Amino acid sequence: MEIDSDMSNTIKVGDFVVVQRQGYTKLHKVKAHSRLILGSFNIEMDNVIGEKYYDTFQMKNMPGNRKLYTVEKVEQTNSAVESLSIEQSGADNRHIPNNAESQGLTKDDIDKLKDEELSSNIIVEQLISNSKTFSLRTGYSQEKYIKKKEKKYFEYIQIKKPSIRIMGQMFYRQDPTKTLGIRIDDLSQILTYANIHQEGNHLLYDSGTSGLMPAAITNSIGSQTTGCLIHMHPGNECQKNGFVAMQFPIEQAERCINVNLYSVLRCYYQQKDSFSDSSETKSDTNTDQNLENGAKNNEESEPTSKKARLEEPNQKKSWQLDNERACKILDQKVDSLIVTAKEHPVNIVKALLPFLRGNRSLVVFSLLKEPLQDLYFYLKSRVDIVSIKLSNNFMRDYQVLPDRTHPEVNMNYGGYILTGFKLIC
Amino acid sequence: MSFDGYKDEINEGDTVILYLTITQVYSIKAQPKIVNKKGNEVENVFQTPYGALKCGELIGKSYGTKISLSKGWGYVLQPTPELWTITLPHRTQIIYTPDISMIILQLELCPGSMVIESGTGSGSLSHALIRAVKPHGHVYTFDFHEVRAKTATEEFKDHGLASYVTVGHRDVCEDGFGEHMTGKADAVFLDLPHPWLAIPHALTSIKTTGGRLCSFSPCIEQVQKSCLMLLKLGFQDIQTLEVLQTQYSVQQRSIPVINLDFVKAEKDGSEPEKKEREMMKTVTGLPPASSPGHTGYLTFATLPPVWCRSLQISLNEEDILTSVD
Numbered sequence: 001m002e003i004d005s006d007m008s009n010t011i012k013v014g015d016f017v018v019v020q021r022q023g024y025t026k027l028h029k030v031k032a033h034s035r036l037i038l039g040s041f042n043i044e045m046d047n048v049i050g051e052k053y054y055d056t057f058q059m060k061n062m063p064g065n066r067k068l069y070t071v072e073k074v075e076q077t078n079s080a081v082e083s084l085s086i087e088q089s090g091a092d093n094r095h096i097p098n099n100a101e102s103q104g105l106t107k108d109d110i111d112k113l114k115d116e117e118l119s120s121n122i123i124v125e126q127l128i129s130n131s132k133t134f135s136l137r138t139g140y141s142q143e144k145y146i147k148k149k150e151k152k153y154f155e156y157i158q159i160k161k162p163s164i165r166i167m168g169q170m171f172y173r174q175d176p177t178k179t180l181g182i183r184i185d186d187l188s189q190i191l192t193y194a195n196i197h198q199e200g201n202h203l204l205y206d207s208g209t210s211g212l213m214p215a216a217i218t219n220s221i222g223s224q225t226t227g228c229l230i231h232m233h234p235g236n237e238c239q240k241n242g243f244v245a246m247q248f249p250i251e252q253a254e255r256c257i258n259v260n261l262y263s264v265l266r267c268y269y270q271q272k273d274s275f276s277d278s279s280e281t282k283s284d285t286n287t288d289q290n291l292e293n294g295a296k297n298n299e300e301s302e303p304t305s306k307k308a309r310l311e312e313p314n315q316k317k318s319w320q321l322d323n324e325r326a327c328k329i330l331d332q333k334v335d336s337l338i339v340t341a342k343e344h345p346v347n348i349v350k351a352l353l354p355f356l357r358g359n360r361s362l363v364v365f366s367l368l369k370e371p372l373q374d375l376y377f378y379l380k381s382r383v384d385i386v387s388i389k390l391s392n393n394f395m396r397d398y399q400v401l402p403d404r405t406h407p408e409v410n411m412n413y414g415g416y417i418l419t420g421f422k423l424i425c
Numbered sequence: 426m427s428f429d430g431y432k433d434e435i436n437e438g439d440t441v442i443l444y445l446t447i448t449q450v451y452s453i454k455a456q457p458k459i460v461n462k463k464g465n466e467v468e469n470v471f472q473t474p475y476g477a478l479k480c481g482e483l484i485g486k487s488y489g490t491k492i493s494l495s496k497g498w499g500y501v502l503q504p505t506p507e508l509w510t511i512t513l514p515h516r517t518q519i520i521y522t523p524d525i526s527m528i529i530l531q532l533e534l535c536p537g538s539m540v541i542e543s544g545t546g547s548g549s550l551s552h553a554l555i556r557a558v559k560p561h562g563h564v565y566t567f568d569f570h571e572v573r574a575k576t577a578t579e580e581f582k583d584h585g586l587a588s589y590v591t592v593g594h595r596d597v598c599e600d601g602f603g604e605h606m607t608g609k610a611d612a613v614f615l616d617l618p619h620p621w622l623a624i625p626h627a628l629t630s631i632k633t634t635g636g637r638l639c640s641f642s643p644c645i646e647q648v649q650k651s652c653l654m655l656l657k658l659g660f661q662d663i664q665t666l667e668v669l670q671t672q673y674s675v676q677q678r679s680i681p682v683i684n685l686d687f688v689k690a691e692k693d694g695s696e697p698e699k700k701e702r703e704m705m706k707t708v709t710g711l712p713p714a715s716s717p718g719h720t721g722y723l724t725f726a727t728l729p730p731v732w733c734r735s736l737q738i739s740l741n742e743e744d745i746l747t748s749v750d
Contacts, residue, residue, distance in 0.1 A: 074736070184530065185527055189526045192506070223536070360489075369710055390673045397665065400663075
């Protein structure tokens with residue numbers, strides 16, 4: 001967060017960037033000679049390398065290939081609304097016929113215009129002068145027409161650095177299932193209700209948010225801090241998109257331990273001696289820890305030592321080391337539990353709650369309300385959870401323009417969040 | 426001193442959250458004596474619907490445990506910014522957790538961030554900002570009300586947060602955030618009656634590498650003026666939204682069922698005389714009968730780095746031009 005050195009603001013090969021064209025954004029990894037497909041544009045991205053973040057580039061058609069574009073850095077832009085002079089407007093729409101014959105240009109004509117490497121301004125101008133009804137439209141309507149057409153032919157893109165905000169909105173807009181239906185407001189509340197901050201050990205079970213959840217938690221834990229995240233996932237590999245795009249410093253990224261839900265719990269319950277002894281004084285530390293951890297853990301501490309010991313002298317696989325690291329933390333218990341699952345949450349919460357310390361919070365997200373209602377009754381039936389709340393959000397965006405301010409026409413529906421505090425019983 | 430980091434045991438002077446029921450949550454101070462209105466030292470007793478609690482007796486107890494009251498029981502929890510928000514003494518209108526969460530995520534705060542807040546108000550948002558930016562970040566918070574600024578300063582000290590926050594008594598619309606703030610902030614938050622007057626000052630306070638701004642306004646007219654100012658000054662990604670949270674009461678309901686099959690056949694005396702009324706059980710989450718339908722509009726914007734601000738201003742001109750008529 002210190003004043004960035006020059007290089008960190010320069011777009012480099014290997015960087016993950018967010019490419020924005022008007023309201024549309026896309027994640028892209030910068031490589032030498034890479035191309036990006038953005039809507040109907042196939043863009044050669046080489047010219048962004050070495051330029052700075054937030055710079056704006058103009059897409060220029062490559063001669064000979066209508067779909068292929070290159071980009072050039074721009075210092076100044078001219079928008080269509082400014083540069084076009086509208087001579088005549090109507091008072092209302094009473095004379096405008098409702099048919100498709102108002103545009104004189106055919107699709108081929110328009111493609112031709114695009115071929116001639118003309119800017120979006122000129123295309124829009126041509127569209128207007130060939131529209132039979134444009135001059136009949138009201139001033140507002142003309143403006144709307146220009147903006148609509150300009151949007152289609154808008155030729156500028158901007159390069160941004162990925163952030164949790166940008167990616168959260170981008171994934172959700174592209175497809176809500178990419179984040180299990182977690183909208184930006186849901187994400188923001190999951191983080192606050194779970195009290196995620198720079199210290200503590202946090203536990204997440206996430207069955208697939210494109211890496212957004214672990215990235216958001218790791219981001220909130222911060223760099224050069226003490227916090228740690230155990231990220232449990234159901235597959236062989238976790239979804240990483242959102243996480244790698246954040247390009248956390250190694251020190252920070254390493255404090256997110258990705259483990260498979262089944263294998264880490266198996267390790268915890270069946271290979272206790274693989275992680276509960278940190279040094280050579282095996283027996284000593286073992287008994288100490290068991291005393292500390294009380295009866296519950298003792299029951300589970302029958303070692304299946306044969307296998308483990310046989311493998312020990314050889315190099316352990318990295319997933320085994322991760323499991324052991326995670327188990328060590330689970331043994332000390334964690335400071336928050338977050339579940340963002342496709343699966344029914346009751347069994348997951350049942351299995352993970354023993355690892356949550358008392359006086360700490362639990363947050364469960366689900367796109368559906370009913371599974372959380374089931375979870376509510378389960379938690380009520382335990383005596384150690386209080387302040388159980390089930391909520392969802394109404395969120396909407398506004399168009400803000402003088403005399404034309406109103407809610408955006410389209411809106412969507414987020415999911416449900418259940419929160420609670422665990423007690424010490 | 427119970428706000429900085431996780432704690433297990435209640436120490437003297439800690440702020441403690443007393444949880445009785447979902448609607449009865451209070452913040453109390455774990456100290457045996459308190460100075461009353463007359464200036465005399467008296468025993469610190471907190472009256473609850475379930476009996477009186479001698480606050481001094483909490484010292485040494487563990488957070489997250491049950492405590493007995495004469496007519497019931499309660500639980501003591503360590504405060505979090507969220508618990509503090511629902512229990513703090515109101516000196517002004519406050520911002521609640523759904524808005525706070527959105528503000529923190531959209532301002533892109535993380536440990537190390539430098540953030541400006543104005544006004545401080547009752548410190549509801551400030552506590553969450555501090556949690557987001559500590560240990561190496563800092564919150565600079567300003568209020569034009571002298572007593573409020575002073576009370577907030579004392580409160581942060583009392584909560585053990587003084588090293589993460591600086592409170593200033595200042596009218597930021599008139600005087601800006603001060604020269605020492607120039608180019609220092611990653612993010613600026615405004616909750617002011619005339620936010621558009623403070624936006625130019627926000628511009629000078631944000632780092633040359635750019636940053637985020639948020640303005641919270643209850644009225645749409647304030648939003649319109651702010652958005653216009655943001656456009657003129659070259660901000661981009663201007664987004665206005667509102668978030669409202671609904672809390673559901675999860676219940677199992679029994680619903681009476683009417684069976685109408687018998688009307689089709691004539692009575693032949695074989696029907697049982699009086700049937701017990703049939704009931705069907707269903708689980709539901711009920712929204713409250715009424716709840717707040719508006720808190721405030723949140724307007725967010727990005728200030729791009731210095732190297733592309735003039736370009737952004739020219740891009741924004743379109744929106745300004747169209748808004749003149």
